[in-house]
Amino acid sequence: MTETLTMAKALNRGLRRALQADPKVLLAGEDIGKLGGVFRVTENLQAEFGENRVIDSPLAESGIVGTAIGLCMRGYRPVVEMQFDGFVFPAFSQIVTQVAKLHMRTGGQTPMPMVIRIPYGGGIGAIEHHSESPEAYFAHTPGLKVVTCANSNDAYWMMQQAIQSDDPVVFLEPKRRYQTKSTVNFSARPEPMHQASITRYGTDATLLCYGPMVKTCLDAATVAAEEGMSLEVVDLRTLSPVDWVTIMSSVRRTKRAVVVHEAPLTLGLGAEIAARLHQDLFYVMESPVLRVAGYDMPYPPSRVEEEYLPSVDRILDAVDQSLNY
Amino acid sequence: MRGQSHDMVQLLTPDGQRVHNDDFDFSGTTDDLVGYLRDMILARRFDAEATALQRHGELGLWPPLLGQEAAQVGSAHAVRDQDVVFPSYREHAVAMVLGVPVSNFLGLFRGTDGGNWDNLDKFKNYQIVIGCQPLHATGYAMGLQLDGVVGPDAEDPAAVIVYHGDGAASQGDVNEAYVFAASYNAPVVFFCQNNQWAISEPIALQSRIPLYERARGFGFPGVQVDGNDVLAVKAVTDWAMDRARGGEGPTFIEAFTYRLGAHTTSDDPTKYRTSSEEEEWKGRDPIARLTTYLKAEGVIDDDWLDQMDEDARQFGEDVRATIPTLEPVTMDGLFQTVYAEPSVALESQRREYLDYAAAGEDA
Numbered sequence: 258m259t260e261t262l263t264m265a266k267a268l269n270r271g272l273r274r275a276l277q278a279d280p281k282v283l284l285a286g287e288d289i290g291k292l293g294g295v296f297r298v299t300e301n302l303q304a305e306f307g308e309n310r311v312i313d314s315p316l317a318e319s320g321i322v323g324t325a326i327g328l329c330m331r332g333y334r335p336v337v338e339m340q341f342d343g344f345v346f347p348a349f350s351q352i353v354t355q356v357a358k359l360h361m362r363t364g365g366q367t368p369m370p371m372v373i374r375i376p377y378g379g380g381i382g383a384i385e386h387h388s389e390s391p392e393a394y395f396a397h398t399p400g401l402k403v404v405t406c407a408n409s410n411d412a413y414w415m416m417q418q419a420i421q422s423d424d425p426v427v428f429l430e431p432k433r434r435y436q437t438k439s440t441v442n443f444s445a446r447p448e449p450m451h452q453a454s455i456t457r458y459g460t461d462a463t464l465l466c467y468g469p470m471v472k473t474c475l476d477a478a479t480v481a482a483e484e485g486m487s488l489e490v491v492d493l494r495t496l497s498p499v500d501w502v503t504i505m506s507s508v509r510r511t512k513r514a515v516v517v518h519e520a521p522l523t524l525g526l527g528a529e530i531a532a533r534l535h536q537d538l539f540y541v542m543e544s545p546v547l548r549v550a551g552y553d554m555p556y557p558p559s560r561v562e563e564e565y566l567p568s569v570d571r572i573l574d575a576v577d578q579s580l581n582y
Numbered sequence: 583m584r585g586q587s588h589d590m591v592q593l594l595t596p597d598g599q600r601v602h603n604d605d606f607d608f609s610g611t612t613d614d615l616v617g618y619l620r621d622m623i624l625a626r627r628f629d630a631e632a633t634a635l636q637r638h639g640e641l642g643l644w645p646p647l648l649g650q651e652a653a654q655v656g657s658a659h660a661v662r663d664q665d666v667v668f669p670s671y672r673e674h675a676v677a678m679v680l681g682v683p684v685s686n687f688l689g690l691f692r693g694t695d696g697g698n699w700d701n702l703d704k705f706k707n708y709q710i711v712i713g714c715q716p717l718h719a720t721g722y723a724m725g726l727q728l729d730g731v732v733g734p735d736a737e738d739p740a741a742v743i744v745y746h747g748d749g750a751a752s753q754g755d756v757n758e759a760y761v762f763a764a765s766y767n768a769p770v771v772f773f774c775q776n777n778q779w780a781i782s783e784p785i786a787l788q789s790r791i792p793l794y795e796r797a798r799g800f801g802f803p804g805v806q807v808d809g810n811d812v813l814a815v816k817a818v819t820d821w822a823m824d825r826a827r828g829g830e831g832p833t834f835i836e837a838f839t840y841r842l843g844a845h846t847t848s849d850d851p852t853k854y855r856t857s858s859e860e861e862e863w864k865g866r867d868p869i870a871r872l873t874t875y876l877k878a879e880g881v882i883d884d885d886w887l888d889q890m891d892e893d894a895r896q897f898g899e900d901v902r903a904t905i906p907t908l909e910p911v912t913m914d915g916l917f918q919t920v921y922a923e924p925s926v927a928l929e930s931q932r933r934e935y936l937d938y939a940a941a942g943e944d945a
Contacts (some may be wrong), residue, residue, distance in 0.1 A: 299593065316759050317761060323721065326717065327719060327724065328721045331721070332707070359707070361916060364911070365922070367707070399920055400920055440719050456629030498928065502926075
């Protein structure tokens with residue numbers, strides 16, 4: 258059975274199904290109950306599952322994550338919402354000093370089956386602190402797992418997989434794609450959560466991307482095809498752990514790679530990917546790994562954000578550089 | 583004493599006299615008191631041994647509890663089988679009362695493991711980051727509520743007690759815990775040991791009013807109790823835990839006490855406080871006052887105390903003997919506990935490590 262849904266609706270369906278499947282699943286966050294969340298991702302869920310399972314939280318992000326830790330210890334599987342990427346930082350201490358470490362430091366006795374949902378990324382004309390890409394902080398923190406969806410099918414299935422995981426999962430939702438529709442297949446067996454996906458096959462170079470940049474890269478590949486270039490697009494899906502097998506298998510074939518992310522360039526995911534590609538495919542590749550990323554500045558005011566964000570043109574420029582190396 | 587309220591609950595004076603309080607009374611037996619005295623003496627001995635072990639290089643660090651025995655032993659005895667405890671990092675006496683083997687603490691501070699208690703379901707891991715744990719305790723208490731094990735209709739109603747200090751009371755997380763506990767009426771008791779010093783910073787830097795008065799602003803009761811009076815601590819904590827178990831919500835207890843030792847073995851209190859202050863607090867010693875009282879009542883005598891000395895000496899020997907038995911965790915074991923479900927990427931690092939380690943052994 259398939260249905261065409263916006264990503265926000267697909268996430269909502271995934272959450273709903275997880276709430277139905279396991280009475281230990283709880284949602285908590287600011288404005289997620291009556292309002293259904295500022296992006297309506299949790300719309301109608303409190304009405305269906307009650308105030309004890311879809312919990313409006315006091316306005317304190319650290320409190321939301323900190324109490325979710327206690328709920329995990331009591332056997333619950335909390336799914337907490339950070340309202341925007343820029344507001345996760347009050348909870349940063351609880352996430353990196355507690356959520357990420359409790360399992361190892363207690364010899365495996367304290368699993369943290371928590372999902373931390375974060376709408377992330379720019380491109381929606383928002384005011385400051387509402388457009389950030391904090392994924393590298395979390396991917397750099399051992400003990401966390403980090404995933405992101407780029408289409409409605411992944412939104413629906415990966416949300417359920419993240420909730421079923423016994424490890425803490427930072428679930429990044431590309432907010433500028435919330436209203437983009439695509440097909441959800443409710444009956445097909447989903448791909449494993451920690452696996453990248455080749456969303457477009459090509460032969461000349463590989464674009465490695467995730468979340469909001471997958472659509473931009475697919476657009477770039479379409480334009481490139483008109484110009485006679487065949488670009489492969491890999492949607493990483495999982496940022497911690499990274500699925501090196503899929504990345505390597507693609508770049509081994511195309512011999513050229515461009516990493517694309519909205520997050521600032523320096524020490525972003527692209528740096529790690531470039532290092533690994535050079536380490537593993539040094540004699541295979543025809544050109545150095547290039548990166549198209551946000552600049553190393555705080556996220557800019559929205560009137561100029563399109564110049565900051567990786568665009569089809571910037572991506573194609575990098576592809577040209579790679580091909581002409 | 584600055585910060586001490588006229589309302590401070592006290593049932594046993596520093597010179598060992600029982601006094602009446604209109605609201606609280608000690609409901610236990612004389613045998614209970616003898617047990618508490620024994621617990622306090624053994625805890626003090628354990629603490630002294632651990633401090634010495636650090637001086638001998640056997641522990642990396644030790645945070646002494648010296649002076650806080652009554653606050654910890656009294657409150658720990660208010661914990662029932664179904665209740666759960668969230669400690670900070672100095673609750674050695676609480677842990678001992680609740681049956682956590684002392685070898686566990688030595689492991690954490692020796693660096694042989696990360697604080698992996700044997701009965702973690704009851705007594706949660708030590709918390710080093712100041713003020714993180716009250717939120718965990720509050721969340722756990724919310725879970726108890728959701729499970730229906732709180733309130734007058736529950737069969738064995740449960741509650742949570744969480745320990746934090748006067749310094750932690752300044753942390754945002756601790757104040758958020760008060761907010762969440764109040765909002766959800768969570769069955770949690772915030773047991774604050776105000777030992778007057780957060781390393782070198784006096785309580786006056788953390789709060790301009792007695793800490794217990796803050797609770798009212800959050801919407802739940804706060805009580806100040808003489809933290810060196812084990813009877814009063816037990817009585818007040820019993821009351822607060824019963825409120826929580828009965829579904830009446832959170833309580834804040836300020837146990838007014840004093841850290842007679844250093845913050846940790848790395849600290850030097852002579853740099854920031856006077857010996858006259860320390861001497862004044864030695865006059866309020868929790869063990870001395872209960873000893874005086876029980877002797878005056880004819881419950882214990884010098885023979886009992888001599889036997890206790892011998893028991894404590896033997897216990898000290900046992901503590902020292904555990905040190906060589908502490909096996910460090912292995913790197914391989916750590917690799918395998920970073921996640922509950924293995925990560926392929928980390929698994930490849932584990933194999934890399936194992937190959938490297940094996941090559942080293944061959945060389």
